Amino acid sequence: MKLGVAILAAGQGTRMKSDLPKVLHTLAGRPLIRHVIDTALELGAYRICVVHGHGADQVRQALGDLGCDWSLQAERKGTGHALLQALPYLEEADRILVLYGDIPLIRAATLRNLVHTAEDATLGVLTALLADPSGYGRIVRDHDGQIRRIVEEKDATEAELAIDEINTGFLIVDRARLQGWLGQLGNDNAQGEYYLTDIIGMAAAEGLTIATDQPENEDEILGVNDRIQLADLERRLQGRMARDLMRSGVSLRDPSRFDLRGSLKTGRDVTIDINCLFEGTVELGDGVSIGPNCYLRDCIIGPHTEILANSFLEEARVGHYARIGPFSRLRPQAQLADEVHVGNFVEIKKAQIGTGTKVSHLSYIGDARVGAGVNVGAGTITCNYDGVNKHLTEIGDGAFIGSNSALVAPVRVGEGATIGAGSVIGRDTPPNKLTLTRAPQRTIDQWQRPVKKSQS
Ligand code: UD1
Numbered sequence: 001m002k003l004g005v006a007i008l009a010a011g012q013g014t015r016m017k018s019d020l021p022k023v024l025h026t027l028a029g030r031p032l033i034r035h036v037i038d039t040a041l042e043l044g045a046y047r048i049c050v051v052h053g054h055g056a057d058q059v060r061q062a063l064g065d066l067g068c069d070w071s072l073q074a075e076r077k078g079t080g081h082a083l084l085q086a087l088p089y090l091e092e093a094d095r096i097l098v099l100y101g102d103i104p105l106i107r108a109a110t111l112r113n114l115v116h117t118a119e120d121a122t123l124g125v126l127t128a129l130l131a132d133p134s135g136y137g138r139i140v141r142d143h144d145g146q147i148r149r150i151v152e153e154k155d156a157t158e159a160e161l162a163i164d165e166i167n168t169g170f171l172i173v174d175r176a177r178l179q180g181w182l183g184q185l186g187n188d189n190a191q192g193e194y195y196l197t198d199i200i201g202m203a204a205a206e207g208l209t210i211a212t213d214q215p216e217n218e219d220e221i222l223g224v225n226d227r228i229q230l231a232d233l234e235r236r237l238q239g240r241m242a243r244d245l246m247r248s249g250v251s252l253r254d255p256s257r258f259d260l261r262g263s264l265k266t267g268r269d270v271t272i273d274i275n276c277l278f279e280g281t282v283e284l285g286d287g288v289s290i291g292p293n294c295y296l297r298d299c300i301i302g303p304h305t306e307i308l309a310n311s312f313l314e315e316a317r318v319g320h321y322a323r324i325g326p327f328s329r330l331r332p333q334a335q336l337a338d339e340v341h342v343g344n345f346v347e348i349k350k351a352q353i354g355t356g357t358k359v360s361h362l363s364y365i366g367d368a369r370v371g372a373g374v375n376v377g378a379g380t381i382t383c384n385y386d387g388v389n390k391h392l393t394e395i396g397d398g399a400f401i402g403s404n405s406a407l408v409a410p411v412r413v414g415e416g417a418t419i420g421a422g423s424v425i426g427r428d429t430p431p432n433k434l435t436l437t438r439a440p441q442r443t444i445d446q447w448q449r450p451v452k453k454s455q456s
């Protein structure tokens with residue numbers, strides 16, 4: 001069976017009140033439509049056609065090359081008309097599965113079940129029983145429980161409005177039949193639109209089998225029409241991901257205060273405190289603990305490393321048994337070896353820090369290679385920028401940099417060297433020696449503190 005997927009996404013999204021097309025608004029860091037495309041890709045469809053309209057160029061550009069076909073529905077004439085625009089792209093399909101660009105939480109497992117349930121039927125419809133069915137098309141069944149047709153809310157009678165089984169919109173249909181039915185659709189209804197849902201009545205009238213199936217979770221069928229629904233779906237999706245992580249053995253101190261916008265790979269016994277945000281691709285090794293209010297984007301953190309509160313890490317790599325924070329900032333290409341300690345108000349950029357080295361307070365280390373077992377005193381700055389170019393600072397193993405030193409790059413501090421506090425080091429320093437630049441300390445014996453003049 002060759003499966004083709006059509007994603008309807010030509011709607012305008014007026015209620016978002018946005019210059020950005022609705023389907024490009026993000027959920028967990030990914031555009032709404034990206035969620036749907038990724039789910040379609042999981043199903044192994046031979047071809048995916050997105051029917052787009054509003055903000056066409058913007059949508060295509062933002063999504064780049066995902067291997068989808070794009071069909072333009074220039075004028076919005078209803079879901080039936082929209083699906084018709086996808087057919088030329090899905091000519092080889094045996095069956096067509098219809099998805100929606102603004103219903104992002106549908107799960108691949110649910111769609112697989114629908115495909116499976118409808119295997120021997122001409123049509124399969126995903127329906128749901130809702131306590132409040134308002135807004136949805138209603139499923140009209142006969143005395144035998146066979147589905148007869150779908151009636152849109154705006155066209156429904158009082159009795160039909162009382163039906164609590166609704167059309168989620170998701171359906172799978174035999175392509176050859178679909179072609180014929182879509183050609184016969186009319187638009188004589190309350191909205192003057194070509195309703196895709198009318199094909200259910202046509203199939204029933206021909207006496208064909210129509211299968212129905214239900215999703216496991218109500219989240220899966222929720223659409224996004226405004227920013228309130230967008231935020232609601234964000235929380236639901238975050239909850240879903242948080243539960244998956246906890247099931248896999250991660251401790252989240254409060255799953256309602258956890259956010260993931262990307263992918264998070266975790267070892268055993270990882271603990272994540274409240275208000276943390278993970279973006280891009282993050283890996284946390286066994287026993288890693290992340291304190292409250294941390295941000296990590298595209299990082300790899302080695303086993304048993306502790307990231308303490310309020311730390312901000314981007315494109316950093318940290319080895320095992322390291323301790324970062326509180327209030328540390330690791331910028332792109334910060335590479336910290338095992339057992340490194342980085343403390344409060346320390347910024348590290350494009351620098352390798354060797355095993356066991358400590359940079360505990362108030363420092364900037366940028367464009368540097370720092371060896372193992374180095375102690376970088378409080379307030380040490382690598383002066384890497386001369387206003388035009390960036391230069392390298394190298395610090396050998398076992399060096400000790402006194403507090404408040406300025407290392408003016410390019411410069412090299414030798415192995416085991418000691419730099420006296422408050423030094424400005426502009427030339428290479430020899431290994432195992434004390435180097436310092438400091439005006440001698442003086443005491444002025446005769447000096448007297450001024451006294452306030454009398455006002456008489
Ligand atoms: C549709 C169903 C309804 C179902 C509901 C579930 C029809 C006629 N009705 O109603 O039975 O309960 O979805 O959410 O299908 N679209 C286009 N081009 C168009 C019109 C729509 O691409 O010309 C896209 C929209 O972007 C949207 C989707 O199709 O993603 C649904 O369209 P919408 O107008 O929102 O249909 P509903 O009235 O919600």
Ligand code: CA
Nearest residue numbers: 102223224225
């Ligand atoms: Ca809708």
